[in-house]
Amino acid sequence: MRRRRTPPPPAPLPQRDGVDPVRVRLPVTGPWSTVRDYLVWRLSGAPAGAVATLMDDGLVVDADGRAVTARDPFRPGAYVWFHRERPAEHPVPFALDVVYRDAHIVVADKPHFLATTPRGGHVVETALTRLRRDLGIPTLTAAHRLDRLTAGLVLFTVRPEERGAYQTLFRDRLVRKEYEAVAPYDPELDLPRTVRGRIVKERGVPAARQEPGTPNAESRVELVERRAGAVDLGRYRLLPTTGRTHQLRVHLSGLGVPILGDPLYPVVTDPAPPGDFRRPLQLLATGLAFTDPWSGRRHRFRTGRTLEAWSSYGTWCASD
Numbered sequence: 416m417r418r419r420r421t422p423p424p425p426a427p428l429p430q431r432d433g434v435d436p437v438r439v440r441l442p443v444t445g446p447w448s449t450v451r452d453y454l455v456w457r458l459s460g461a462p463a464g465a466v467a468t469l470m471d472d473g474l475v476v477d478a479d480g481r482a483v484t485a486r487d488p489f490r491p492g493a494y495v496w497f498h499r500e501r502p503a504e505h506p507v508p509f510a511l512d513v514v515y516r517d518a519h520i521v522v523a524d525k526p527h528f529l530a531t532t533p534r535g536g537h538v539v540e541t542a543l544t545r546l547r548r549d550l551g552i553p554t555l556t557a558a559h560r561l562d563r564l565t566a567g568l569v570l571f572t573v574r575p576e577e578r579g580a581y582q583t584l585f586r587d588r589l590v591r592k593e594y595e596a597v598a599p600y601d602p603e604l605d606l607p608r609t610v611r612g613r614i615v616k617e618r619g620v621p622a623a624r625q626e627p628g629t630p631n632a633e634s635r636v637e638l639v640e641r642r643a644g645a646v647d648l649g650r651y652r653l654l655p656t657t658g659r660t661h662q663l664r665v666h667l668s669g670l671g672v673p674i675l676g677d678p679l680y681p682v683v684t685d686p687a688p689p690g691d692f693r694r695p696l697q698l699l700a701t702g703l704a705f706t707d708p709w710s711g712r713r714h715r716f717r718t719g720r721t722l723e724a725w726s727s728y729g730t731w732c733a734s735d
Contacts, residue, residue: 427480428496433547434538436496443491450475450495451485462500469497502536505690511545514568514716519709520581521546521555521571522716527695531560531569542569559585562661564676567594567700567718580708585658592655593702594663597724598672600641600649607637610670616660622679623661625669632659634666642725648675650725663698674698675724675731694731697724 428436439457447453454466454475469475473482475497483495509526516522523542530537533544547555558570558581570590572578584590611630616623635654642648649672653663661680667673668680675697678684687693699722704715724731 423494424478426496427476427478428498430547430553431498432539433544433553434498434501434533436498439495439497441490441493441495445489445491447489449485449489450483450487450493453489454495465500474498501538504537504540507540508692511542511549512719513546513550514719515714516550517710519573519577519707520558521550521552521573522703522714523569523571524718524720525561525566525569525700526720527564527566528692530563532557537563543571546571558582559590559658561700562664562696562698564678564696565698565700566695566720568703568716569700570703577709584705584708588656589705591702591704592658592700594653594655595639595699595701595722596651596653596663596667596674597697597722598649598651598667598674600638600643600647601670601672604638604670604672606651607635610634610636610666612666612669614659614662614665622683623659623665625665632657632662632666634663636666636670644728646728648725648728650722664696693733695723697722697731 423438426436426438439454441450441453445453447456451466451470458466467485470483470485475483475495477483478494507526507529509529511526511529512524514522514524523546525531525542530541531543533541538544543555543557547553552573554575555571555573556575556578558572558578561567561569570581572581611633612625613628613630614623614632615626633656637652638649639652640650655662664674664677664680673680676694677696678686699718699720701718702716706713
């Protein structure tokens, strides 16, 4: 019988501008003699002296809110919290629209280039942080995620104790997710079709890959419309059954019609300079439909956004 995990204690530090403090659990065993030694090892990528500065200023605290000093002994399994120095971020100059809000959920229509939740160099410029701050809901959490480069509908939960019920909807494939993409048109590609395969995404590697093995990803791909011109384009409806990282991007690239503006598929290119918001990835989460596990209400949401490469290809691909 699997033992039930004990949840971590509540954070003794408040949020800062909608950003949670970092929570670190010390390992059960290890060679470290002090908490400081472990944090220096754990945060080896942080600027030199960052841990010492945090501790000297009393900004690392334990579960009781007591400042942890550089001399405090290593305590196996203990938790500590602190606010990390925020990276410099370029403001994402696009609106984050709220489509729906009630006592349980918030559905937002995310623009391209805005991360869903804090991660890496994107902390303040994320949908979650903006919504917490703008709506005054510090407990807001994401029930699922969209890639930073993907626009469209994202579901957030208001009450932490209810988040699991909404995440279960996604896990059990009880949410109908619909996407739209603009990609090259291939007259030899037989559509509609269901694409199944095995996608693997390694930590620290930008692009996922398909490999032989038991399928773990499935997407329905349909051609909605073709537009002939200097560039022959297709507008595609995508219905993913699963939710692997970069799944739709991998699947369309594998079919020979990579999504316009994709910097990873089929070839990894150099990242755009910070603050460069040109040529957004032409992938949009257009629809979410599910039965609310708390109210029993059947929800159907549609994005208010469109893909620029379809409405104005020349504007989208302009270099300036």
